Structures are given as structure tokens and as C-alpha cells.
Amino acid sequence: MKINKPIHTWQLKFEGEWPTSVAFLGNGNRIAAGNRSGQIFVWDLPDAPPEPTDDEKDKKNEKDKSPPNQPPSRRLDGHTNGISHLRASADGKLLVSSSFDRTIRLWDVDAPASGKAEVVLDAKERTSKVRYKSGEEKDAILNAPGHMIETVAATHTLEGHKDWVASLALGSDEKRIISGDNSSLVIAWDVETRKEISRWSGHQWNGVVAAALSPDGQTALVSEYRYKRDDFDIPAAALKLWNVSDGKERLDLLKLQFPKLDVTASTYGSAQMWRKFVKGGLLAAEFSPDGKLIAVGQGGETDTGKVHLFDSESGKLLRTVSGHRYGVCDVKFSADSKYILSSGRDTMVRICQCADGKEIATLGKERGGQFKDWLHAIAISPDQKTAAAADIAGMIHVWQLQS
Amino acid sequence: MHTMECPTHEHVSRRALLKNTLATAGGGALMNWGSLFNSKATAAEVKKNQKRCILLWMNGGASQFETFDMKIGRPTGGLFREISTNVPGTRVCELMPTIAQNMDKLAVIRSMKTSQIDHPGGIHLMHTGYSQASGIRFPEIGGVIAKYLGSEGSDLPNFIKIFSHGNTGAGFLGPKYQPFSLSPEGRLPSFSTSNLNPVNESRRNALRTFVEDSYASGHKAETARMHREAYDASRRLQNVQGVFKIDGEWDKYRDLYGDSAFGRRCLMARRLIEEGVPFVEVGQSSYDSHADNFVWHRGLLPPMERAWAGLMIDLEQRGLLENTLVVWMGEIGRTPNVNNRSGRDHYVRSWSTALAGCGVKGGLVYGESDENGVDVKDNPVSEGDFFATIYKALGIDPETEHYTGVRPIPIAPFGSKVVNDVLL
Numbered sequence: 001m002k003i004n005k006p007i008h009t010w011q012l013k014f015e016g017e018w019p020t021s022v023a024f025l026g027n028g029n030r031i032a033a034g035n036r037s038g039q040i041f042v043w044d045l046p047d048a049p050p051e052p053t054d055d056e057k058d059k060k061n062e063k064d065k066s067p068p069n070q071p072p073s074r075r076l077d078g079h080t081n082g083i084s085h086l087r088a089s090a091d092g093k094l095l096v097s098s099s100f101d102r103t104i105r106l107w108d109v110d111a112p113a114s115g116k117a118e119v120v121l122d123a124k125e126r127t128s129k130v131r132y133k134s135g136e137e138k139d140a141i142l143n144a145p146g147h148m149i150e151t152v153a154a155t156h157t158l159e160g161h162k163d164w165v166a167s168l169a170l171g172s173d174e175k176r177i178i179s180g181d182n183s184s185l186v187i188a189w190d191v192e193t194r195k196e197i198s199r200w201s202g203h204q205w206n207g208v209v210a211a212a213l214s215p216d217g218q219t220a221l222v223s224e225y226r227y228k229r230d231d232f233d234i235p236a237a238a239l240k241l242w243n244v245s246d247g248k249e250r251l252d253l254l255k256l257q258f259p260k261l262d263v264t265a266s267t268y269g270s271a272q273m274w275r276k277f278v279k280g281g282l283l284a285a286e287f288s289p290d291g292k293l294i295a296v297g298q299g300g301e302t303d304t305g306k307v308h309l310f311d312s313e314s315g316k317l318l319r320t321v322s323g324h325r326y327g328v329c330d331v332k333f334s335a336d337s338k339y340i341l342s343s344g345r346d347t348m349v350r351i352c353q354c355a356d357g358k359e360i361a362t363l364g365k366e367r368g369g370q371f372k373d374w375l376h377a378i379a380i381s382p383d384q385k386t387a388a389a390a391d392i393a394g395m396i397h398v399w400q401l402q403s
Numbered sequence: 404m405h406t407m408e409c410p411t412h413e414h415v416s417r418r419a420l421l422k423n424t425l426a427t428a429g430g431g432a433l434m435n436w437g438s439l440f441n442s443k444a445t446a447a448e449v450k451k452n453q454k455r456c457i458l459l460w461m462n463g464g465a466s467q468f469e470t471f472d473m474k475i476g477r478p479t480g481g482l483f484r485e486i487s488t489n490v491p492g493t494r495v496c497e498l499m500p501t502i503a504q505n506m507d508k509l510a511v512i513r514s515m516k517t518s519q520i521d522h523p524g525g526i527h528l529m530h531t532g533y534s535q536a537s538g539i540r541f542p543e544i545g546g547v548i549a550k551y552l553g554s555e556g557s558d559l560p561n562f563i564k565i566f567s568h569g570n571t572g573a574g575f576l577g578p579k580y581q582p583f584s585l586s587p588e589g590r591l592p593s594f595s596t597s598n599l600n601p602v603n604e605s606r607r608n609a610l611r612t613f614v615e616d617s618y619a620s621g622h623k624a625e626t627a628r629m630h631r632e633a634y635d636a637s638r639r640l641q642n643v644q645g646v647f648k649i650d651g652e653w654d655k656y657r658d659l660y661g662d663s664a665f666g667r668r669c670l671m672a673r674r675l676i677e678e679g680v681p682f683v684e685v686g687q688s689s690y691d692s693h694a695d696n697f698v699w700h701r702g703l704l705p706p707m708e709r710a711w712a713g714l715m716i717d718l719e720q721r722g723l724l725e726n727t728l729v730v731w732m733g734e735i736g737r738t739p740n741v742n743n744r745s746g747r748d749h750y751v752r753s754w755s756t757a758l759a760g761c762g763v764k765g766g767l768v769y770g771e772s773d774e775n776g777v778d779v780k781d782n783p784v785s786e787g788d789f790f791a792t793i794y795k796a797l798g799i800d801p802e803t804e805h806y807t808g809v810r811p812i813p814i815a816p817f818g819s820k821v822v823n824d825v826l827l
Contacts, residue, residue, distance in 0.1 A: 036482065082482055100482055164482075182701065207701070227695070227702030231566075231688045232587045233664035280695070301694035301744060326744075345744075371694075371744050392743060 001334035001384040003351060003361045005403040009049050009386075011067040014041065015124040015394035021083050022379045022396055025109055026092025028386030031379075032076070032109065033396045034083025034097060041072035041121075041149075042109055045398070067398075071147040075117060076107050078154045085168035087177075090382045094191070096177060098168035102161045104179055105154035106194070113150035120146035124394060156194050160187045167208045171217030172289060176244060178220050180208025186222055188244045200247035205235035210285035210296065213244070214312070220244050221294055225281030236261075237278040239285075239296060241315070253294075253315045254278075279305055284330045287312065288337035293354060295340050297328030307331055307342050309354060321357035322350045325366075330377045335384050343375035343389050349399075363387060363399050454726050454761055454797045455676045456548050458684040459669075459711055461733035462568040463691030464525070466747055467755040468737065469700040470496050472513045472772055479739035479775045482697045490766040498704040501712035507766040508715050508724070508759045510825040514770020515736065516783040517751045522691070525734030525751070526569040532790035532815050539575065539807055544790065545682040546573035546580040547814050551799045552681035553580075558639040559646065559680050565589055565668045566686035575807045578629050582684075587664065589671040591647050595640050608638065646678050647671070659717060661709030669714040676718070676727055690733055694744035715759055728761035728796050732789075739776045753779045756789060762796045762827050769825050787819030795821045 017037035025032055029047065034040040049068045056065060081101035088095045095107040120126075130138040158179075167180035176197065177189040184202035189195070202208065206224035213220055224238035241251040255261075257277060280300010287294055294312045298305035305327035309318045322328070324344025332341045339360070343349045349363035366372055375389040375397075389397045466481075473496055474480040485494040488506035495503050502509070519528040528534055531541040542550075545562040553561030560583035562573070573580035585591060597604045611634070619627050649671055660666035665687045672683040687707050692699040711731065718724040736754020737747035753772040759765065770782040784792075791801035794815055801815035813819075 081484065227698050228689060229702055229706045230587075230664045233706070280698075300698070368743060371742075373743050 001336060001339055001380070001401065003339075003401050006361060006363055006387075007400045007403050008067050008363075008397065009400045010045060010396075010398035011069060012043055012072075012396040012398070013069050013121045013125070013394065014390075014396055015121050017082070018374075018392040019376060019390035019394065019396060020392075021086040021097075021377045022388045022390040023086040023088040023095065024092070024379050024381040024386065024388065025088050025095065026090070026382065028381035028383060028398075028400075030092055030109075031388055031396065031398065032086055032088065032095055033388075033390055034079075034086050036082040038079035038081050038083060038099060038101060040076035040079070040083060040086070040097060040107075041119075042074040042076065043070060043396070044073045045070055069122075071121070072119070072149055074109065074113070075119060075149055075151050076105075076109070076154070077114070077151045078105055078157070079103070081164075084164070084166050085377075086379075087168055087170035089170070089174045092382075094174065096168065096170055098165040098179055100164040100166075102159070102163060102165060102181070104158040104161075104165055104168065104177065104189070106156040106158070106191075107152065108155050109152065111152055111155065114153045115151045116148055117151050118146045118148050121394075158189060158194060160189075160196060160199070161185060163207070167211035167222075169211050169213045169220075171213040172215040173217050176213060176217040178211050178213050178222075178244065180211045180222055182207035184208055184224055186211065186220065186242070186247070188220065188247070197244060198247040200242065202238055202240075203235055205229065206238060209281045209283050209299075212285040212287050212294070214287050215289060215291045218244055219250065219287075219312075221285050221287060221296075223282040223285050223296060225278065225283070227280075227300075234274075237274055237281065239282055241312075251315045253310060256315045257317060277308075280327060282308075284328055284342070286331050286333055288333045288354070289335050290337040293318070293333070293337060295331045295333065297322075297331045297342055297344075299327045299329060301345065302327045305344055307340055307352070309340065309357075319357050321352045321354075322359065324348065324350065326371065329374055332378050332380055334380065335382075341378055341380065341387065343378040345372060345374045347372045347375055347391070349375060349378055349387065349389055364389065364397065367393075454552055454728070455680070455723070456544075456552075456682050456728045456730065456761075456793070456797060457669075457672050457676060457714070458544065458682070459707075459714075459729065459731045460568055460684055460686045461690050461707070461731070462526075462686055462688040463522070464733040464735035464737055464749065464754075465690045465704070466692065466696060466700060466737035467513070467753070467772075468739070468747070468776060469696070469704065470499065471511045471755040471757065471768075472753075472776055474739075474774070474776050477775050479741075479777075481741065483700075493766070493768055496704070498700060499708040502708045505712045505715055508719070509757050509765060510759070510763045510767040510769060511755060511757045512769045512784050512789070512822070512825065513753075513755050513772055514779040514782050514784050515751075515754045515756050515786075515789065516779050517735070517754075517786045519786075520735060520749045520751050522734060522749075525749075527571055528786050529732055529734045530569045530571055531574070532786055532819070539810075539812070541571065541812070542574035542576040542580065543569065543571050543582070544793065545582055545684055546576045547794070547799070548682040548797065549573075549580045550576055551803075552797065554679060554681075556639075557679060558643045559675065559678055560636065560640075561680060562682050563675055563680055564684045564686070565671055566688070567684065568686045568688070575805065575812075579632065585647070585671070587668075587686075589647065589649065589668055591640075591644070595637055596644070597641070643678065646674055649674060656713070656717065660713035661706050663706035663710060665706050666710035666713065669710040670717075673714060673717050673721075673723075676723060677721065692737065693742070693746040693748055696737065696741065696745060696747045698745075718760065724760040726761055728763065728793065729759040730756070730793060731758075732756040753777065758793070758796070758825060764825055764827055767825055769822060782822075782824075784822055785819065787816035788822055791815035791819040792822045792825060795823075796826055 021034040079099040161181040163181040163183040188197040202224040210223040228234040279298035279302040282296040283299025284297035294310040326345035488503040530543040533541040549561035566587040738750040794801040804811040
């Protein structure tokens with residue numbers, strides 16, 4: 001990955017419920033994003049953004065200038081509750097989505113359309129525009145036609161979970177999927193047959209909040225967490241490596257960090273020790289593409305959420321990098337495993353060198369009042385030239401990493 | 404100077420007597436005259452019924468949208484889905500499957516509309532029925548129930564809090580009705596157990612009694628009497644220490660109540676009620692979900708609802724539910740809008756509470772909020788109405804008055820209306 005004066009190229013409107021997930025489909029011009037009501041849209045972007053209009057050029061205030069929008073081209077219909085994650089094959093032909101509707105769906109984004117729909121993704125902007133207008137002008141803006149787009153149905157639905165599917169990963173060999181739910185059940189799936197390979201459960205009080213697969217698809221990294229059940233009734237979080245083939249535990253990374261702690265204890269004092277490392281849950285997890293590193297991000301609303309980097313073989317903590325005020329939302333490695341990208345509750349993407357933790361670039365600007373909006377998820381295009389982030393304010397940001 | 408034979412808060416002042424006698428003579432309402440002497444008579448009457456109350460207190464304010472008043476498909480709806488209950492047509496949040504199967508025991512009020520939106524004010528309001536006022540210390544519901552349903556001289560306190568919230572206590576009812584607080588784990592406070600061996604403890608008590616008797620013979624001070632009563636109560640507690648040791652019974656009831664700290668507290672409450680304690684408050688904290696509302700409720704509700712349902716089942720199986728009122732509430736509800744921290748803030752224009760047992764119609768939903776849960780659509784219930792309903796269910800007249808000075812203060816605020824529709 002090369003980063004040199006990144007440019008904010010697109011700001012795609014996805015208003016309504018929070019955008020929660022984003023993925024590139026084959027190249028930097030095709031993007032899928034999902035939101036908290038279960039909608040998934042696909043955008044096909046031109047190679048270059050349009051030239052700014054005269055009005056836009058006239059805007060003196062820099063913050064009034066925003067990158068262009070482009071309506072989506074397709075909507076993927078089927079989920080009935082929030083999308084937790086989107087994962088795509090490198091060629092973009094397979095898209096996998098996990099949802100709080102307890103299912104995982106597989107999509108062929110280029111499948112023949114199942115129908116057409118008119119969509120309005122700028123409702124908030126319309127409401128803002130009519131604030132000082134009335135009568136016909138107001139109605140005209142609010143009721144302006146939306147965009148007609150094609151709808152697509154999922155090719156397959158995986159239904160092994162009985163609770164929110166909060167975690168999803170696709171191995172880089174693209175043969176296996178791992179999913180984890182809010183009852184702590186983990187299921188490993190074979191992509192081709194769509195059958196279960198194995199399943200196992202973590203602590204009965206926990207939920208799976210993040211999961212990742214090693215590049216060879218043989219090892220699963222699973223992060224468990226549950227917000228306290230009471231002030232004095234706090235289950236221990238877990239971060240473990242598991243054998244995908246048989247669901248056997250391989251390594252307990254938190255036990256390595258805190259060998260003297262009783263992981264079955266749920267006392268307040270014990271919980272405080274865990275919290276220093278886990279914060280509001282290690283909510284994002286990734287294997288590096290070379291398989292040597294593991295990254296997990298401290299999430300939940302916390303003072304500053306950081307990213308822990310572990311050696312994947314020994315489980316040793318190598319260093320803690322980055323830092324998002326109020327918590328990390330997502331982490332991704334660059335394809336060369338040299339950089340870790342993280343997004344968070346500070347409306348920022350931070351790019352750090354894995355070798356020494358140095359922050360080499362940031363994308364976005366802090367926005368909001370005391371509490372900022374979140375960049376809920378990030379994605380890097382397969383050619384490593386483009387990055388995208390799902391912004392809870394109802395936008396998908398796209399950056400070209402080299403100017 | 405002369406001694407008072409009754410505590411100041413129960414004493415009828417000459418001015419009050421004169422005032423009310425004149426009011427009656429002048430054709431005014433009999434209310435005040437009667438109430439001057441009615442509190443003791445009321446207490447004797449209601450004690451015959453052996454009614455009890457357990458308050459399950461959701462500190463911080465549980466979300467109505469994530470419990471009993473879901474708005475599926477609306478912008479305010481949130482992430483959880485509804486499940487059906489054992490009451491046809493009534494649906495609750497998927498996080499409450501055990502409560503869903505015991506919905507026929509509950510009367511849910513979906514139209515609470517109260518007046519205090521912050522925590523201190525809300526905690527006071529929903530423990531007393533009154534907003535805070537300078538110069539008056541209103542008693543908590545537990546103090547009122549201890550007075551009217553408690554037993555004089557019982558070994559166990561009449562007002563017990565397990566993981567207490569709020570510190571208003573007995574207010575103007577006086578120290579006799581103050582709460583006795585257990586730790587979050589249900590342990591007795593350190594002062595309630597003696598480090599001395601029984602012989603030495605007995606000798607020390609004899610010495611203390613001698614000294615206090617000597618002092619009391621020359622000083623008729625109220626505080627001395629209170630101190631002796633408190634000390635006696637503490638000593639009587641030694642006779643019933645076994646009630647607070649639940650480990651043996653917990654093994655048997657863990658599955659019913661769910662393996663949680665809140666479950667243990669609820670089992671402790673049942674044991675205390677069974678032993679004759681008229682009021683027990685059981686607290687669960689941390690519902691103040693300004694951030695990560697859905698994550699927090701996902702953590703807090705399952706152990707709470709399991710314990711709550713287990714408590715009702717246990718009470719029912721022991722024949723105690725028909726005389727034990729189980730109240731579920733916090734101090735506030737939560738906002739329809741989800742903020743940019745994935746949280747819901749404080750809200751009191753429309754929220755939910757629930758009642759069960761003791762003369763309450765089970766399987767009932769009372770009141771309704773509008774389509775987005777922004778305001779009450781039908782049958783608003785104020786804090787006063789809610790407290791009046793609780794007192795009525797327990798056989799206590801909500802209009803019963805106490806006096807601070809000459810001011811009559813009914814146990815539920817003036818103008819409160821009993822929600823008779825939720826009562827049998």
C-alpha cells in the first residue's frame with residue numbers, strides 16, 4: 001500500500017438508519033454498504049469524480065465544499081434487521097452479509113435483477129433544505145422523485161444462528177466463512193457447499209463481538225464480550241484462537257496477558273483489570289494477510305480506544321498502536337501487512353505502521369460536538385488504491401490514497 | 404418540662420388540633436380531623452392482611468423501547484425485535500423470553516408520564532411519589548409500607564434494601580422506619596454482627612443497658628429512646644442471621660432465578676418476604692444508557708428478566724404472590740431518538756412500569772403511547788397515580804395523611820387517582 005496525500009473523492013449519501021458496513025467489490029469503483037435497518041446498496045462509481053459545478057467552486061468556506069455524491073445502482077433485498085458486516089471476495093463476485101436478523105446471506109451482485117425500486121437516500125438533506133420554505137416549494141423538495149434502481153435477491157441464506165450475527169469473516173482463500181453471534185455461538189462454514197464445518201460456544205454470558213480467519217482459513221480469532229450484567233456481575237471477556245476444523249481452543253490470548261487472573265471471576269476488581277486492556281470490548285479483529293499478526297481494537301464508548309497487535313503464533317502482545325477518542329470501530333490490514341487502518345468514534349481513519357506503531361496518515365476530520373459521529377466500518381480496495389468508510393451520519397466516504 | 408409519649412412526627416400539635424377542630428366545626432371537610440388520628444388505626448387494619456411488597460428498581464432508567472413498548476418499524480424502534488407472550492396479542496422485547504411466558508402475571512403500564520427527568524429528582528420522585536421540596540423530607544414507599552404493614556418488635560427490619568438506590572429513607576416518618584441496607588451481594592452490614600463471644604457480648608449489653616437506663620431516668624430525650632430501639636433491633640437481628648445465608652438454597656434455585664447477582668438478590672427478597680418483612684427493594688444498576696443503549700440492555704435485561712420471572716414463579720408456588728405486590732420500575736424512561744453514541748437519553752413524557760401479584764390484574768397492558776413513543780396517547784399515569792395504585796393494592800388508603808407541623812401530607816400526592824383498571 002502506498003499513501004501519499006490522500007484525496008476525499010466521493011461522499012455517497014446513505015441517509016436513514018446508520019451505515020454500519022462497507023466493502024469493495026473487485027475494484028475501487030464498486031462499493032457495497034449496509035445499514036442498521038438491513039438495507040444494502042451497491043454503487044458503481046465512474047473512474048473520476050465529476051468536475052465541481054460553478055456553485056460549488058464559488059463556495060468560499062472550505063468546510064462547505066464536500067466531495068460529490070452518486071446514487072447507488074442496485075439494492076440487495078432480504079435482510080430484515082441491521083447489517084453487522086459485509087465481506088467480499090477479491091474479484092467482487094461474492095458478497096457475504098451478516099445481520100441482526102440472525103442470518104448470513106450470500107449475494108451475486110451481478111445476478112439478474114429481481115425488481116425495481118425508487119429509493120430516497122437524501123431525506124435528511126431535503127428536510128434541511130425546506131427548513132425556511134413553505135407551501136408548494138417545500139412539498140416539491142420533500143416529494144421530489146428518488147432514484148430508480150434494480151433490486152437483487154440473495155443467492156443463499158445461512159440460518160444456523162439463533163441470535164444476532166454480530167461477527168463475520170471470510171478467509172483470504174475465500175473457501176471458509178466464520179460467523180459469531182450474540183449468544184457466543186461460533187459457526188465455521190464451507191463457502192462452496194454452504195454447510196457447517198464446525199461450531200462451538202464461548203462463555204455462556206458472553207456474545208461474540210469480533211471474529212477473523214487466518215489466511216489459510218484454518219484458525220479462527222474470536223473476541224467475546226458482554227456489557228456488565230450488573231455492577232458486580234461482570235463476565236470476563238475472551239480473546240482466543242480456535243481450530244476451525246474441530247472447534248478446539250488453541251490459544252487464550254488474554255490469559256497470556258493476565259496469567260494470574262481468574263477468568264471465571266466476575267468481581268468488580270477483576271473486571272477493572274480486564275477493562276484496562278479490553279475497554280468496552282475488543283470489537284474489531286483481523287489477521288494480517290501474511291498471517292503473522294493479529295489486530296484487535298478496543299471498542300465501546302471509552303476514553304481512547306487503541307489497537308493491540310499480537311504475534312499470531314505465540315500470542316505475545318507486540319505493541320499497542322493508534323488511538324481513537326471514544327473507541328475503535330473497525331480495523332483492517334493493508335495487503336502487504338505493513339499498515340493497520342482503524343476507524344473509530346472520532347470520525348477518523350488512522351493509518352499506522354505495524355512495525356513501530358507510528359501514525360503515518362489520517363483520513364477524515366473530527367466532526368460533532370462533545371461526542372463525535374462514528375466511522376463504523378472501513379474497507380480497502382483489492383488494488384490498495386482506495387479506502388472507504390461507513391459514517392453513521394448517513395454517508396459513505398471514499399478516499400483515493402495517492403493524489 | 405414534660406415528655407412526649409409519641410414521636411414528634413406522630414404528635415398532634417395544639418395548633419393543628421385547634422385548626423382542624425375549627426375547620427370541622429365550620430363545616431369544612433372531615434378529612435383532616437379524621438386523619439389526625441387515623442394512621443395508627445389504618446396500620447392495625449392493613450397488617451391483618453399480611454400484604455407485602457417487593458420493588459425491583461432499575462436504576463438509571465430502563466428503556467421502554469427495549470422492554471414493554473417497542474416500536475418496530477418506526478424510526479424510534481431500535482434493533483431488538485418483539486416476541487409473543489402467553490397473553491394473546493401482547494408482545495414484548497426478545498430480550499425477555501421468560502417474562503414473556505409469565506406475562507399473564509403482569510399489568511404493564513405503557514403510559515407513565517412523570518415530572519422529574521434527572522436522576523436525583525427521578526429517584527426521589529419514584530421512591531416517594533413527590534418531587535423534592537425544601538423543608539419536607541418525604542418518606543420512601545418502603546418507609547410508608549413499613550409503618551402500615553410492618554410488625555413492631557419483629558426480629559427482622561420492616562424496610563430492607565438490597566443494593567440500595569436513593570437515600571430519602573423514612574423522611575418525616577422518623578428513624579423507626581428507616582431502611583436497613585444489605586450489600587449488593589446481600590451481606591449484612593458489619594455493625595449487625597458482633598465480634599465478641601456470646602458471654603462477653605451479653606455482659607457488654609447488660610452494662611450498656613444499665614448506663615442507658617440510668618441516663619434515661621434523668622433525660623427523657625427522644626434520641627436516647629431511638630438509640631435504645633436501634634440497638635435492640637440490631638441485637639434481635641442476631642436471632643435471624645440464618646435468613647441472610649442463602650448459599651444452601653441458591654443451589655436449588657439457581658436455575659429458576661438465573662445465575663446472576665440480581666437473581667441472588669431476588670431469592671434473598673423472597674426469603675425475607677416469607678419471613679414477614681413487608682417491604683424489600685432489590686436494585687439493579689447501570690440502565691443509564693446514554694451510549695451503547697442496545698449493548699447495555701443486551702447485557703442487563705436477560706439476567707434481570709430471568710430473576711424477575713423466577714421470583715414471581717417462586718412466590719406463586721409458595722402461595723405468596725396473591726399477597727405480595729411486585730413492582731418493576733426505574734426513575735425515568737429513555738428517549739425515542741437514538742443519539743450519535745448509539746444511546747438513548749432521559750425521557751419522562753411516555754415510559755413504562757409494571758405490577759404483579761397482590762390484587763393486580765395479570766395479563767393486562769394499560770395505557771398507550773403514540774406511534775413513535777413520543778407521548779402518551781391514552782390514559783396517562785402520573786407518579787402520584789402510580790403510587791396511589793400501589794398503596795391501594797396493598798390495602799393502604801392513598802389519602803391517609805401525615806403531618807409535618809400543621810401541614811397534612813397524604814401518602815400519595817393530593818389529586819392522585821388510583822388506576823383501578825389494573826386492580827382486581
